[in-house]
Amino acid sequence: MNKNDLRNKMQSGFLEAAPDVYEAVLKAAEKNRLLVQDTEFQEKDEKNRLLTQDTQSWKAEGLIGGSIEKDTCKEQGASSKGNVIWGNFSKYVLSACAGFALFFICLFGMLGKNEESIYVVMDINPSIQIVMNESCQVRALQGLNQDGKNVVNKLEWKKKDSLFQTVDVLLEDVVKDSYLREGNGILVTVFTEDKALYQDLETSLATKIDGKLEVLEVSHVTTAFQFVEGGSAQMGRKLLEAELAENTGADKEKLQQMTVMELIQYCQEATPGKLELSPLSQRQQQEVSGQIEDDKNSQKKGSVPQNTKKNSVDKEDTSVKNGANKEDTNVGNDVNKEDTDVEDGANKKEADVKGAIDNIKDKKPSQPQPESPSQPQEEPSLQEYIGSEQGVVTKDKEDKKENKNKGNKDKNNKDKNNKNKDKNNKDKTNNKDNENKDKNNKDNKNKDKNNKNNGNKDKNNKDNDNKNKNYKDSDNKINNNRDNDNKASNSSKNGRQSQ
């Protein structure tokens, strides 16, 4: 078969096979108004014809040039385009709406990205900055010093985790790596412009941290909160140091060398109310302050023999309080009254403390000591910073704290220990003559340490027999010291002055 024959047969074959869909297409076109009605088209055609006739006549008359022809053509083109545009008007409107919607979505998306960030800086020794949004979802973690960077690198956390969840994991890691131990401090600085938000955060974070520390069995950790208005991400501790240096005039180097715990203590003494403590820390502080008062009482008692002293104090109190019962022999009541008597002396001591703090500003610091994890190691360094006088004061304070912890128990145990006291007194009186002033001082220190240990142990296990024994022994020693002090009061006073 020839090529042309094939072509012809194909053409004719498809022509035969192809169905006629013209009517169906027209119906579809009418539905969609794709074809203009014949009448409209005829009208338009007539108009165009008239226009062309007019232009031709005008041209013949020489009234116009060729510009009208162009204009009419343009009009025709515009009308055809107009039909097209008008036919697709709904589509244009829809696309415009979609465009606007997209624009606004992008705009809000951009604004959403600029959502305010809240910075929480935790200074333990590793300083860690937590960046979060207003719904407490953590965005970023950053170590502000080398230890902080190490901790953050190890830390298992995810973006959009809750702040509390992250703090939970963080505390676990910090305790695990021995950055946070008993007696250390945590300074939490919140950078935000919303005070209410800070307060919410403070309460919730404080309970969270206290709870976690209890679970991790890390006691005597002071958690302090600092509010900084503004969204800048400065280091919390440095900010506090700068403020303290400005307000109290303290040396910046000294402040930098302090541990977090020392800094918190110093801040509370120098500018009370600047930091807010967590409930657990406040409780601990109240206990410590109560202990100080007890210690003051015990020091007062030390100048007079115990039995006679109680009576004399009773008498003095009752005389002051206008007609109170002079024969009040209740020991508990006695102690309370003693407390009131000693108030004046305590006030004097507090004044001494403030004076000592003021003295820091003028004095240069001693050799800096590395940040130690435990409280007992930190105390000497604090004394060094504060100076000799301050050191004495803080020692007394700490003794008082320890005694305060034991204070109530001492009172309860006093009666029980009377018998032992008598025996010990007898033994001790034999040695009284041999004891020198220096020895007394050393003994006092050793006893104080024992008291500390006893105090902690008693808190944990009151029923422990061994501890009770130590406790009793320490009480006896205190009583003996008191007796010794009574008998050699002048010598002990001289000893304290020398300290």
Add this chain to the structure above:
Amino acid sequence: MQEVAAKRKVYIDKTLFERICQGDQDAFRELYELSYSPLYAFLLSYTLNAEDAQDLLQDTFVQVLNNCHLYREQGNPMAWMMTIAKNLFLMKCRKERMQGINYEDVEYQLGFDDMTNVENRLVLEKMFELLTLEDRNIIIMHDVSGLKHREIAEMTGMPLGTVITRYNRGIRKLQKEFAERRPT
């Protein structure tokens, strides 16, 4: 069914689209008469189903009416219409694939049974039987639609040489088939 024409030259005036845009129904009728059988052949080659090809043919003309203002005077108008038809077919395939229907599994229903001319019918049947889709399309585009080899190459994206080779090979196959038949 339309009456069989002896020989048909496909030439579409480019001004037809302008007239259709202005609502000229006659222009549309003219365009339809010129292009409906090549378009149907082209669509049937793809779909291998007469009903689907008919539906797509209708949709193609509706699309032409709808988008006549978008036509630019570049190349053969038939190529433009065939591109519309091909795109509609691909869209239909995509829809049916999403519904779980595979076009390749559908049985042939070419609709040649009603044809009165036996020779024409035989040619078309052999064309669909022997040739591959690409060869068949090239022959339809060249012989039925009147596109030049260069235009086919531009439209399909194949090299010109490939288009010519495939066309010749397809024609030769058909010639061979009918040459073998004659003596018998």
